Amino acid sequence: MQRFAALFAALMLPSLAWAGDLVVSVRTPAGKPVADAVVMLEARGAAGKGPIRFAWPYRMAQKNMQFAPFVLVVPVGAEVSFPNLDVVLHHVYSFSPAKTFELKLYGHDETRRVRFDKPGVVAVGCNIHDGMAAFVRVVDTPWAAKTDAAGEAIIRDAPEGAAQAVLWHPYLKAARNELSKPAPAGTTRLTFTAELRRPPVRHGGY
Amino acid sequence: MVCARRAATAALAVAAALCAGAAQAQSGLFARDTLHGLADVRISAADGETGWLNGGFGKTQVSGGGGDFKVKPRLAEAALEWKPRLNFAVSGVVTAELQPQTRPRLDVGEAYLKLRAPPNRFGRVSARAGLMYPPVSMEHDGVAWTTPDMLSASALNSWIGEEVKVIGAEATFERALGGHELSATAAVFGWNDTSGTLLTFRGWALHGIKTSLDTGFELPPLSAFMVTKQSRETDPLLELDHRAGYYGRLEWRPPAPVSVNALYYDNVGDRIAVDGEKQWAWETRFLNLGVRWDVDERTKVLAQAMNGETLMGYRMSGGHWVDLGFHAAYLLAARRYGEHALSGRVDWFEANDRTYRVVDNNDEEGWAVTGAWRHRLAPWADVITEVQHVSSKRPSRALAREAAKQDQTVLQAALRLSF
Numbered sequence: 001m002q003r004f005a006a007l008f009a010a011l012m013l014p015s016l017a018w019a020g021d022l023v024v025s026v027r028t029p030a031g032k033p034v035a036d037a038v039v040m041l042e043a044r045g046a047a048g049k050g051p052i053r054f055a056w057p058y059r060m061a062q063k064n065m066q067f068a069p070f071v072l073v074v075p076v077g078a079e080v081s082f083p084n085l086d087v088v089l090h091h092v093y094s095f096s097p098a099k100t101f102e103l104k105l106y107g108h109d110e111t112r113r114v115r116f117d118k119p120g121v122v123a124v125g126c127n128i129h130d131g132m133a134a135f136v137r138v139v140d141t142p143w144a145a146k147t148d149a150a151g152e153a154i155i156r157d158a159p160e161g162a163a164q165a166v167l168w169h170p171y172l173k174a175a176r177n178e179l180s181k182p183a184p185a186g187t188t189r190l191t192f193t194a195e196l197r198r199p200p201v202r203h204g205g206y
Numbered sequence: 207m208v209c210a211r212r213a214a215t216a217a218l219a220v221a222a223a224l225c226a227g228a229a230q231a232q233s234g235l236f237a238r239d240t241l242h243g244l245a246d247v248r249i250s251a252a253d254g255e256t257g258w259l260n261g262g263f264g265k266t267q268v269s270g271g272g273g274d275f276k277v278k279p280r281l282a283e284a285a286l287e288w289k290p291r292l293n294f295a296v297s298g299v300v301t302a303e304l305q306p307q308t309r310p311r312l313d314v315g316e317a318y319l320k321l322r323a324p325p326n327r328f329g330r331v332s333a334r335a336g337l338m339y340p341p342v343s344m345e346h347d348g349v350a351w352t353t354p355d356m357l358s359a360s361a362l363n364s365w366i367g368e369e370v371k372v373i374g375a376e377a378t379f380e381r382a383l384g385g386h387e388l389s390a391t392a393a394v395f396g397w398n399d400t401s402g403t404l405l406t407f408r409g410w411a412l413h414g415i416k417t418s419l420d421t422g423f424e425l426p427p428l429s430a431f432m433v434t435k436q437s438r439e440t441d442p443l444l445e446l447d448h449r450a451g452y453y454g455r456l457e458w459r460p461p462a463p464v465s466v467n468a469l470y471y472d473n474v475g476d477r478i479a480v481d482g483e484k485q486w487a488w489e490t491r492f493l494n495l496g497v498r499w500d501v502d503e504r505t506k507v508l509a510q511a512m513n514g515e516t517l518m519g520y521r522m523s524g525g526h527w528v529d530l531g532f533h534a535a536y537l538l539a540a541r542r543y544g545e546h547a548l549s550g551r552v553d554w555f556e557a558n559d560r561t562y563r564v565v566d567n568n569d570e571e572g573w574a575v576t577g578a579w580r581h582r583l584a585p586w587a588d589v590i591t592e593v594q595h596v597s598s599k600r601p602s603r604a605l606a607r608e609a610a611k612q613d614q615t616v617l618q619a620a621l622r623l624s625f
Contacts, residue, residue: 088239091294093324102324105234105294127294127324198463198500200387 022143022158022183026151026167026192033151034194036071036169041143041155041183043163052076052142055156059083060124060134062090067124067134069146071170076119076140083111091127098122098138121168121177133199135170161185171197234291241288242349244624246414248282248357254614256606258408259307259415263426263603265572265596266358266616267307267413281306282357282620283414285315285350295323299338301350303418313418315350316371329381337373337419337443340453341391342366342469344496344508345538349624351416355547356578357592357618360536361410361555362494362512369404369442370471371417372451373397385461391469393453396445398473399487402516403440406488406530407432409570409600410555417442427605431565435519435527437484447476447487463500468493477518477526490516492532504542511535525561530568532557547580555598572598588622 022041026034052075061068063085074080084090084106092103092112098120103112105128116122116138126132137144143163145153166180173195183190234240254270256262262269267282284304291297301315318336339351343363348354351367359367374395381388407425417423422439451473459465472491479487492514499507512534519527534555541548553574559567578592594616601610 089234089237089291091324095325095327097327100327105291107237125324127322128291128297197385197461200459200461200463 020157022155022188022190024145024147024153024155024165024167024190024192026147026153026169026194029193029195033147033149034169034196035147035149035151036069037147037151037153037172037192037194038071038073038137038139038168039145039147039153039155039192040139040141040166040168041158041163042141042166043143043159043161045161052140054144060136061085062092062126062132065129065132067126067132070134071146072134072136073144073146074116074136074138075142076138077115077117078138079113079115080136081111081113084108089128090132092124093127094122094124094136096120096122099136121170123170137168158183158187165190165192167192167194169194169196171199173197234293234297237291240290241286242625243284243286244349244352244622245284246282246620246622247279248618248620249277249279250616250618251277252614252616255603255608255612258411258426261424261426263408263600263606263608263612264614265361265409265411265574265598266594266614267411267415268616268618270614283352285352287350296321303350303416305415305418308415308418308421308423310418310420313420315416315418325380329379331377331379333375333377335375337371338376339366339371340376340393340395340469340471341455342370342471342494342496342510344467344498344510353414355540355549355580355590356551356576357590357620358412358414358576358594360510360534360538360551361412361553361574362510362534362536364412364415365405365410365534367414367416368411368423369398369401369417369440371398371443373443374451387459389455389457391453391455391457394450395452395473396448396450397443398451399446399475399479400440400442400444400485401473401475402488402490402518402530403436403486404442405532405557406516406518406528406568407436407602409557409568409598410532410534410572412553412574412576412594412596419443426602429566429602429605431562432527435484436486441485444481444485446481446485447479449474449476451475465498467496469496470494471514475518478520486518488516488518488528490514506540508538508540509536527562528566528568529560530557531560545582549576549578549580551576567601570598570600572596572600586623586625588624589619590622591617591619593617
């Protein structure tokens with residue numbers, strides 16, 4: 001019973017907001033939840049304790065000819081693994097200024113690692129499968145999170161003072177794909193309205 | 207035939223190049239995703255005239271029964287597509303085609319090497335070389351150059367399938383500018399000298415037939431003016447004049463669910479080059495424009511338009527033996543509903559003969575409406591049902607003792623198995 005309770009708590013924990021947490025809700029103008037949007041808090045003077053660490057794995061798998069997750073948030077200096085869970089070969093690359101890398105052809109159940117040493121947006125692709133696209137958002141703030149399917153992100157232990165909240169999504173209709181708004185001291189809930197572009201046409205064939 | 211053999215040699219050279227790379231890259235050569243295949247078993251019923259594959263002027267791959275519908279179950283096509291990977295940037299494509307309605311039945315469809323390196327900050331370079339289709343059709347994105355949702359291609363792309371296949375080399379440069387993606391392609395090629403022959407003497411058609419390395423298409427009855435000059439069969443993959451042709455293509459993908467492309471093709475044919483079997487080099491050029499609009503995640507709209515001309519033979523007081531302008535366009539809309547996809551297409555086509563119309567009139571005008579329903583039974587099995595109506599006017603049908611104006615309705619249902 002105790003074990004069950006612990007499991008229940010573990011399952012519920014990520015979706016429950018505690019005192020000190022900031023819940024950010026992102027919706028389209030039509031009211032639909034926006035998943036995979038990254039929320040970052042910039043707080044002047046405030047700093048986290050020790051090196052930045054997030055609770056989720058720094059991992060971007062290739063599964064069913066897709067990257068999973070589509071958007072991954074990691075701190076500067078993080079080492080991300082790129083396991084190939086497909087039976088076909090993949091060739092993962094990025095030519096983004098924040099991190100240029102190439103993981104030459106590797107197969108089923110093999111993995112490769114990349115260290116992301118600069119903050120910014122890293123667009124990831126596969127040289128074999130043009131339809132595969134994903135993004136690594138490398139952040140230098142401990143207060144960052146990604147929205148879930150319900151369009152909600154929870155930033156743990158948000159700074160007490162005033163901060164600036166920045167929203168980023170790869171297809172956000174805004175300059176540099178970013179929006180920002182102030183989060184006054186004591187804010188526990190913040191809402192963004194974000195209009196998304198349609199993803200670019202991915203063409204196979206020739 | 208000598209030239210056909212030369213074409214075969216060139217394609218074999220590509221195959222040899224693939225094998226040469228084999229030793230270093232075992233893993234990518236026969237991995238699970240390198241081999242795909244397709245089989246299409248079909249029943250068809252049609253009214254109207256005799257089809258072009260049976261010696262007539264009919265515009266579809268089905269012959270009518272002289273006013274009555276008749277049903278014929280048959281294997282329409284089987285194909286194997288092998289895409290070996292030599293390393294991270296170099297791969298190959300080799301397709302074997304079995305098409306019972308063509309001669310030979312079994313042949314090599316495409317065989318080319320493909321280079322595609324990851325992009326750098328300047329852009330991305332890719333290249334293809336070998337036996338291949340120029341990037342004209344926006345409909346043929348299935349296995350082995352097939353149309354996944356429909357049984358017949360547009361008139362425009364059916365002609366590409368018949369008479370616009372080359373042995374050549376092509377390079378593409380892609381670059382993103384702001385949110386816009388631009389790509390530019392340039393190619394030189396040979397072995398496509400007879401392109402325009404079938405289009406001139408038979409006219410436009412709508413089907414799923416593809417030319418292969420050694421395919422010869424029988425022409426419908428020729429006029430007394432042409433019958434002594436031109437072979438009764440046309441071989442689309444021939445090099446006769448030893449001049450290189452070229453094509454160039456531009457594509458623009460703005461930050462919207464739209465892409466636009468334009469391709470210009472010129473085979474630079476020497477109109478008076480001919481072989482012992484009366485296969486002539488035709489001077490054929492065209493401009494193709496294409497637009498794709500992904501209306502939403504389930505709905506797409508495609509449109510292409512082509513304007514071209516083809517010339518052949520000696521120039522006499524009345525002009526060249528053949529001087530034909532050709533034009534075609536289509537608009538296609540397709541929408542997916544779970545395991546189902548509905549497609550509708552409207553085709554328009556015409557050809558204007560500019561010389562010797564009194565003795566050899568190759569004028570044509572026509573339209574077609576096509577509706578198709580694809581039902582996915584399993585990831586490896588689809589049932590596609592298509593209904594098509596083609597209406598066209600072609601004075602040269604008199605050579606087959608047929609009325610110039612013909613209408614045909616075709617009903618087809620196919621079980622398509624693929625892996």
